Amino acid sequence: MRVLHGVARGLLGFSVFCFLVAVLVVSLGTAAAFVIALAATLTVQVAWRAVTARLASPADLPEEALRHVRADRVRHRRCAGSP
Numbered sequence: 001m002r003v004l005h006g007v008a009r010g011l012l013g014f015s016v017f018c019f020l021v022a023v024l025v026v027s028l029g030t031a032a033a034f035v036i037a038l039a040a041t042l043t044v045q046v047a048w049r050a051v052t053a054r055l056a057s058p059a060d061l062p063e064e065a066l067r068h069v070r071a072d073r074v075r076h077r078r079c080a081g082s083p
Contacts (some may be wrong), residue, residue, distance in 0.1 A: 009048050017041040 004049070020037035 005052065009045065009052075009062045012048060013045050051079050 017037045018039070020040055021033050024033035024036055
């Protein structure tokens with residue numbers, strides 16, 4: 001599921017970037033179009049992450065999903081060497 005979220009986020013950013021470059025390159029030139037498209041892509045990425053993080057808050061998850069999240073965190077701590 002994490003991979004699907006990452007792919008969706010990446011494709012969204014890529015499509016915003018390509019669209020803006022295609023629209024702006026003729027009127028503003030290559031460098032300005034790329035700078036604006038990059039800034040817009042980063043903004044979309046941050047906004048997407050904020051929205052999905054808010055939607056996936058632990059308060060919204062059922063108890064079974066919370067157990068899996070907790071188990072993943074414990075497993076991650078063990079692998080990272082944390083006590």
